[in-house]
Amino acid sequence: MRDLEFLPEWYPQTRRRRRLVVLQGWLTVLMVLGMGAYLFLVDGNIASDERSLASLKDQIKTTDSQLAEMDKLDTLRRQLSQQTQILTRLGFYVEACTMVHTLDSIMPRQMSLIGLHFDNEEKADPSALVAARADAQVDRKLKVRLQGVCPTDVDLANFMTQLSAVPFFEAVNITYAREKSDTNHVMREFEVTFFINLNGA
Amino acid sequence: MIRLTRAQILPIGVDVGHDSVKMIQLEVIGDSLTVTAAAKMPLPAEVKDQPELRIAVASDLIRQMLRQHPFRGRKVVAALPREIVHMKNLRLPQMPMTELPAVVQFEARNVFPFDTEQAKVHSLLAGEIRQGTEVRQEVILLAAKNDDVSALIEHLHHAGAIIESLDVEPCALYRSVERFIRRREDEGDVNVIVDVGVRRSQVVIGRGREISFIKPIDIGGWHFHDSVSKKLGITLEEAEALRRRLIEAGEPADPAARRDPVRQAVFDATRVPMEELGREISLCLRYYSVTFRGQRPTRLRLVGGEASDPQLQTLLNSALVIPVEVGRPLYSVNTSKMKPTDRRGAMCEWALALGLALKTTTSHYGPRDGKARDPAGFDKDPLNLNPGVTSSGAEVVDMTKAIRDAEQAGVRGDSIRAGASERQAAVAGNARTEPTHA
Numbered sequence: 001m002r003d004l005e006f007l008p009e010w011y012p013q014t015r016r017r018r019r020l021v022v023l024q025g026w027l028t029v030l031m032v033l034g035m036g037a038y039l040f041l042v043d044g045n046i047a048s049d050e051r052s053l054a055s056l057k058d059q060i061k062t063t064d065s066q067l068a069e070m071d072k073l074d075t076l077r078r079q080l081s082q083q084t085q086i087l088t089r090l091g092f093y094v095e096a097c098t099m100v101h102t103l104d105s106i107m108p109r110q111m112s113l114i115g116l117h118f119d120n121e122e123k124a125d126p127s128a129l130v131a132a133r134a135d136a137q138v139d140r141k142l143k144v145r146l147q148g149v150c151p152t153d154v155d156l157a158n159f160m161t162q163l164s165a166v167p168f169f170e171a172v173n174i175t176y177a178r179e180k181s182d183t184n185h186v187m188r189e190f191e192v193t194f195f196i197n198l199n200g201a
Numbered sequence: 202m203i204r205l206t207r208a209q210i211l212p213i214g215v216d217v218g219h220d221s222v223k224m225i226q227l228e229v230i231g232d233s234l235t236v237t238a239a240a241k242m243p244l245p246a247e248v249k250d251q252p253e254l255r256i257a258v259a260s261d262l263i264r265q266m267l268r269q270h271p272f273r274g275r276k277v278v279a280a281l282p283r284e285i286v287h288m289k290n291l292r293l294p295q296m297p298m299t300e301l302p303a304v305v306q307f308e309a310r311n312v313f314p315f316d317t318e319q320a321k322v323h324s325l326l327a328g329e330i331r332q333g334t335e336v337r338q339e340v341i342l343l344a345a346k347n348d349d350v351s352a353l354i355e356h357l358h359h360a361g362a363i364i365e366s367l368d369v370e371p372c373a374l375y376r377s378v379e380r381f382i383r384r385r386e387d388e389g390d391v392n393v394i395v396d397v398g399v400r401r402s403q404v405v406i407g408r409g410r411e412i413s414f415i416k417p418i419d420i421g422g423w424h425f426h427d428s429v430s431k432k433l434g435i436t437l438e439e440a441e442a443l444r445r446r447l448i449e450a451g452e453p454a455d456p457a458a459r460r461d462p463v464r465q466a467v468f469d470a471t472r473v474p475m476e477e478l479g480r481e482i483s484l485c486l487r488y489y490s491v492t493f494r495g496q497r498p499t500r501l502r503l504v505g506g507e508a509s510d511p512q513l514q515t516l517l518n519s520a521l522v523i524p525v526e527v528g529r530p531l532y533s534v535n536t537s538k539m540k541p542t543d544r545r546g547a548m549c550e551w552a553l554a555l556g557l558a559l560k561t562t563t564s565h566y567g568p569r570d571g572k573a574r575d576p577a578g579f580d581k582d583p584l585n586l587n588p589g590v591t592s593s594g595a596e597v598v599d600m601t602k603a604i605r606d607a608e609q610a611g612v613r614g615d616s617i618r619a620g621a622s623e624r625q626a627a628v629a630g631n632a633r634t635e636p637t638h639a
Contacts, residue, residue, distance in 0.1 A: 001372070001375065001376060001379045001407075001410045001411060001412070002325060002326075002411070003368070003372065003376075003560060004323040004325070004343060004368065004369055004372055005323075005366060005367065005368075006281055006321050006323070006345055006350060006367040006368065006369065007350075007354075007364060007365075007366055007367040008321065008347065008350060008351070008354070011354060011364060015363065
């Protein structure tokens with residue numbers, strides 16, 4: 001059967017165009033919504049980044065102040081390093097009175113010192129290779145030699161024990177210990193040697 | 202229940218009648234049709250007096266029905282109102298089918314009383330006819346002015362409908378039968394459909410799948426109401442209500458009930474217009490038989506709002522040479538989803554809406570009332586008439602004159618006349634036995 005169509009051509013075309021317009025409208029709305037969401041997210045990201053930037057700037061300020069402090073410390077370190085080098089070259093300075101005061105503090109009451117000698121001993125590395133270096137290390141020691149008298153060996157032993165207990169006294173040795181009489185008084189005469197390391201850090 | 206076959210929802214068929222608006226939507230499930238939704242709303246009484254307001258008011262009803270009933274989508278197929286469809290018949294010499302559209306368009310300019318450039322013109326090839334020794338092609342031209350179509354579209358658009366297609370009523374009516382022709386042997390059958398509406402009727406005759414003849418007749422239910430109104434001295438509305446009541450009561454089996462004076466008065470009052478309608482239909486059948494060769498119609502299907510009137514069926518049966526039966530357009534359709542009130546009777550008033558609803562489908566469906574062909578039936582030729590018209594070139598056919606001419610020139614079927622006369626006599630005799638209220 002032949003079907004007749006009296007619907008004008010413009011009607012389906014209008015319908016199609018209308019559908020297209022509606023579709024375009026929806027797409028536009030969706031695009032605007034998408035752009036809005038994008039802008040919202042971008043604004044959020046920018047705000048977040050600005051906050052991060054401010055935080056970083058604060059950190060930089062802190063770091064700058066720390067750097068300034070570090071510069072000061074570095075300068076101090078350099079100064080100290082120079083001092084250390086000087087000390088390394090020259091060795092520690094030991095005051096004689098401080099030494100005497102230290103010995104006095106550990107010496108028994110009945111003991112008396114009859115002689116005290118301080119000698120500097122320097123030993124250089126004999127190898128040519130080390131000698132060729134500019135900062136060739138020299139081993140410096142202060143050799144202390146003391147002579148004294150005491151009533152008994154017990155006193156001497158106590159003194160030796162006290163000497164050995166001092167941490168910066170090294171190689172504490174008795175050179176000799178012998179009896180001595182003086183005007184009918186028998187006493188023990190002795191000589192003790194030890195070293196103090198004068199090398200710098 | 203899980204449905205395994207794919208369902209296809211068809212657009213809504215919208216029939217805007219003179220007394221009601223009917224809408225029906227079908228669903229194709231596999232090989233069968235099911236009504237998805239259907240609605241019918243009467244037009245207000247004031248519109249019946251002012252037919253020019255009909256479409257405007259109908260658009261409001263369509264909007265309501267779309268909202269209130271479970272229609273799926275808003276796509277509709279509607280029919281152009283009969284008053285805006287102009288129809289002419291043309292007889293053309295034999296020519297190749299490729300040349301026919303151009304010739305038809307050319308001839309249409311001279312046939313219609315308006316500028317066809319501002320109108321949509323379509324043609325239906327009715328078939329070959331013999332004029333003397335010459336074989337011609339009869340073409341039915343259908344035209345509608347663009348302004349009228351646009352106005353209709355505007356009204357439907359305001360109703361919230363999306364117009365899928367615009368059809369003409371004869372095609373939609375014939376489609377309600379054609380879509381149920383599946384067998385090749387049925388494609389030679391001649392189908393006669395008479396749609397009896399409120400204001401007018403129309404006869405559509407087709408062979409197989411193609412329409413061959415369309416004739417509007419200005420007699421309808423309104424004329425029956427008017428006759429009853431004048432005869433009984435009551436208003437048109439009262440006459441309509443009285444006729445409706447009698448139709449719904451049906452033909453009483455008891456002879457005493459048939460002698461009811463009111464029933465008899467209504468019968469007598471409507472007899473004249475109904476006989477006139479029968480005469481017109483009879484002329485159409487004669488014209489068809491005279492003009493077109495091939496098989497003859499074997500039955501007439503009565504559809505439309507007035508088709509369920511048993512008196513009309515009786516009178517037409519007596520006036521016509523072929524049996525008249527009330528069409529059941531929805532018989533092969535599952536109507537379980539329709540309201541019980543709409544499912545009463547033969548549902549012949551749904552024929553147009555059904556045809557419109559089937560516009561967008563090209564499939565054919567099995568009729569539930571199909572039966573095996575009777576080979577003897579092919580030989581029956583109740584109207585064996587010969588045409589005697591000759592002419593050359595395109596000829597515009599005045600259908601009314603042609604039908605009258607056919608009646609005068611060609612009717613020689615005495616046996617047929619005798620059969621018709623016998624039936625008429627029987628009806629007349631029956632009427633004479635009853636008292637009349639003239």
